[in-house]
Amino acid sequence: MTVRLTVGAATDVGRVRDHNEDGYLIDDELRLVAVADGMGGHRGGEVASAIALEVLLAEFAERHDLRGAVVAANDAVYERSIEDDAVRGMGTTLTTGVLGDDNETLIIGHVGDSRAYLFRDGELRRVTSDHSVVEELIQAGELTEEEAESDPRRSQITRAMGLEPGVEVDLYPVAVAGGDRVLLCSDGLNGMVRDDVIAELLAAEPDPDRVAQQLVDAANDAGGTDNTTVLIVDVTDDGADSGGAADGSANTIVLDVSDDDADAAAEAPRGKRRFGIFGRRR
Numbered sequence: 001m002t003v004r005l006t007v008g009a010a011t012d013v014g015r016v017r018d019h020n021e022d023g024y025l026i027d028d029e030l031r032l033v034a035v036a037d038g039m040g041g042h043r044g045g046e047v048a049s050a051i052a053l054e055v056l057l058a059e060f061a062e063r064h065d066l067r068g069a070v071v072a073a074n075d076a077v078y079e080r081s082i083e084d085d086a087v088r089g090m091g092t093t094l095t096t097g098v099l100g101d102d103n104e105t106l107i108i109g110h111v112g113d114s115r116a117y118l119f120r121d122g123e124l125r126r127v128t129s130d131h132s133v134v135e136e137l138i139q140a141g142e143l144t145e146e147e148a149e150s151d152p153r154r155s156q157i158t159r160a161m162g163l164e165p166g167v168e169v170d171l172y173p174v175a176v177a178g179g180d181r182v183l184l185c186s187d188g189l190n191g192m193v194r195d196d197v198i199a200e201l202l203a204a205e206p207d208p209d210r211v212a213q214q215l216v217d218a219a220n221d222a223g224g225t226d227n228t229t230v231l232i233v234d235v236t237d238d239g240a241d242s243g244g245a246a247d248g249s250a251n252t253i254v255l256d257v258s259d260d261d262a263d264a265a266a267e268a269p270r271g272k273r274r275f276g277i278f279g280r281r282r
């Protein structure tokens, strides 16, 4: 089976903050996507998210080991933070997805409180668990989902990238099929927009780039108190697609990047690295 992945993304500084510390990555050759939400004073947050994405990409390209690449990204953020006083204490979330060698499993790697969701048959299901104080309290039965929404501790995270050497990475293999949409987002989205509203927008707008922008707009319309990043991976069965012939393999994966930033790179031949971005559109 040939699967086509079509990716759209949008990021925005929001209505309150003065700079965007989120970042995202799309790489079509590796079939790798990621969202990172940086934190730390001065410019630390955006340095942390950028380093995490850059090292994730480089390490995954080298060894094709998602967990190892996330740990290497963690260590790179940590090392920079102890070398450079200006960014000491910085950290970032990282939620990443890569299509496995079986061409039907999207492997999600996750640290922090960004999220991955699977939208299938009109139902939105969260894949990842937040590494946050309130999520732990919910798991322990001490807080309801509803109480958590207004809990003052809701931005406190219990695990992040770059705070110490080594990091525990949650891995979630997700069997994907045609029609599925996978959503990766920073907490600027789910902190502002309820899941049922997210699901409505995903159901109504088929274009992944457009729906990503609509979700960011919804977060801003609701107050936009944080940076918001949304990345949509649409899965379609596409056995007859001409892209499958690029390297003569029946299992070629074509990842179309329907993103404005990709226009210049879109002319490159299929099968070559066409796109890798660390996007901060404001």
Ligand code: MG
Residues within 6 Å of the ligand: 037, 186, 187, 188, 226, 227
């Ligand atoms: Mg955030």
